[in-house]
Amino acid sequence: MPPTTTRNTPVIKDVARLAGVSVPTVSRYLNGTARVSDDKREKIAQAIKLLGYQPSFVARALANKVMDSVTMLTSLSTFWATTQINSGVESAARDKGFLFGVTSLDGISDSELESTVGRVMSANPAGVIVSESDEIAIQAMRLIPKDVPMVLVGGSRGDAPYQVMPSERAGGRCVTEHLLGLGHQNVVHVHRAEGPNNNTRTLGWRDAMAAAGLPANRSYQISEHLEDSRELGRRLAHDPSVTALFAGNDETAIALIRGLRDEGKRVPQDVSVAGYNDQLFSMIWEPALTTYSQNFVELGRAAFDMLYAQIEAKRAGQMAPEPQCRIIEGELIVRESTAAPRD
């Protein structure tokens, strides 16, 4: 007969034995699922401490059909905003004792999408947060069973019952109005691909132009390769009607500035350039970048909070919270890269 091998990690049975109670009683103690007499509580508490017991996530997940975890479905996973959002979700999840997972949708083909989402779901996450940055995220969202708590980050208002959105459109409008308010007769917009939703920075630009009675007829979509933006900046430098540029993000903004300067233009004297995101380097750039600051970490935390409310309600057997769409406001940061037109 094999010697009883020393089990390294204690399990619930060990604490039950040590405390002199049954396993279900320990479980009840742990989950507050029923009253446990004070003396047993005491013993159990001691046993747990003594053993350094921690309940198994996976055994719980199997019994409960749900794991104490959130998983983030995302694309554009190396982009700045994405990483900040993830970080916010992770820290909020950790605070609640939830595990945090992420599976990115980058480079996934349509045919792989279903099995990818299926795999995520087969780990029984208590909830999932999908971060919308392109069409595939929206498709992924549709594959999530209706009964699992979910919140959508981004998207169009109404794309999902629970949403937290950055104020992209309002922000885009705000930046554009700042430029217009400075006296510019037109604002050219340069942006990377945007999500398929009605809350984009680009739409905000259109809003502002429309409100000013101006045609929103000059926008350029560029790639994420900064050289492309720089090249575009060079071209725009030769168009005297271009006096104000609103770039969809700070990186694009600085590349445009560089291109403008390659051709002898000065910023902001000859042309004003505003960015978006307020990345770390933006305040250091020369000239310091006028931009729109979004706290994406906070946005991630808000998304988790909204998810957690659903999870709790579901566990308590209560009705799901009211559908809601929370907007996280950002703020315009006016620095040196924008100014009134010269003449």
Add this chain to the structure above:
Amino acid sequence: MPPTTTRNTPVIKDVARLAGVSVPTVSRYLNGTARVSDDKREKIAQAIKLLGYQPSFVARALANKVMDSVTMLTSLSTFWATTQINSGVESAARDKGFLFGVTSLDGISDSELESTVGRVMSANPAGVIVSESDEIAIQAMRLIPKDVPMVLVGGSRGDAPYQVMPSERAGGRCVTEHLLGLGHQNVVHVHRAEGPNNNTRTLGWRDAMAAAGLPANRSYQISEHLEDSRELGRRLAHDPSVTALFAGNDETAIALIRGLRDEGKRVPQDVSVAGYNDQLFSMIWEPALTTYSQNFVELGRAAFDMLYAQIEAKRAGQMAPEPQCRIIEGELIVRESTAAPRD
């Protein structure tokens, strides 16, 4: 009697029934754990497809004592390098069908560390990758049971049996030697806090100085707040002996440049400044930044690969792979921010 409620997600029993075989047979088919006759294979395959069956991660994890997942233990979770590494690990993990989790150590006190790591372990990850950027990561590593596959990213050579390291020290030396090779008599080093290891950029700077017979006596540690670096740049501007600066990262580099210029210095004519990391904006900065490029995404992938080898060996009941330390090389990118001194 309750009507048989329609089960939404199929389980292995459903597959077995539909295929007309026993549950263990399906399991063997799935895991290749034993021969299964061709006709049954066929039937099982069909049943799986028909049902859209995916094995439960958690049930497997409970039975196997191990989940098909990796979790990343990290600090400085919003820093650029960290996010890139995570992204690399995630994509490699996904390719192998592994779930990816991250729990950050930011803001965790020493007393919370044990329970935090304990919680991670109680989800039975197949392996964990710890990314060393400060002392707490090293402590966390020590709390991981010896029998769970682990790889350390960073650290000193020898800190763990399995390591993948960026060539930080060699890189730091390389950058410094570039500056020295240009003819500078001294290279001042400015860096943020670095991990407690012998592979830092700062040590590389010392190496180069020593090799050149120069005292490595001018270095400054600054915070992550770029204003601090800018302020330092202003101060250094007034010291004529400062002709070359090696900043520990690109963000610090551009802030230093900004500060230098605030006081009328030109880069690189008056002082050369090199950075480290080759972030997106570095090639766009004016002057384009000389820097050292590390592919952190690739480094993350390499870390997962090394982990996966351990996991596979363990599952196959084989001996663990030889301890190893893989260095991921980076490369010096010479651009415009460095030049020969004027004298």
Add this chain to the structure above:
DNA sequence: CTGAAAGCGCTTACAG
């Protein structure tokens, strides 16, 4: 090659 049985570590009715 293949089933019946037992077990992974929990939780939840079911009876006291």
Add this chain to the structure above:
DNA sequence: CTGAAAGCGCTTACAG
């Protein structure tokens, strides 16, 4: 308030 029993969805010896 508290045990004994059954079950969550798998896997792994154990016998054929």
